[in-house]
Amino acid sequence: MAMTLRLDYQEQEALKARAAAEGISMQDVARRAIRDYVARSEHRSKVSTATELILDVHAQAIERLGT
Template identity: 55%
Template sequence: MAMTLRLSDGETEALRNYAEESGRSMQDVAREAIRDYIGERTKRRAEILARIVGEDTELLDLLSK
């Protein structure tokens, strides 16, 4: 799926510099950053939900009735 990503001049420059330093395309760097961000957010959400379920088991049980 094609998409347009609008970046500020500073963001574009930072992305360009990083891509050049790592020998990769700007697109590859941006796609990896998105995958990493989503993966980290998903992991954090799962950890938080597991903690809530563990700490509030009784409350969640009452709410489910």
């Protein structure tokens, strides 16, 4: 799937510099950044869900510890 990514001058220069430093294309840097962002977001979501479950399951114990 093709898409157009519009960057301002500073973003483009930062992307270009990172690509040059890593010896890869600007497209590859952008794709890595997107994959990393998605992975971090999914991880945060899983941690949040697990936290809510633990708080629900252990609410009484947590309340007793806090008092």
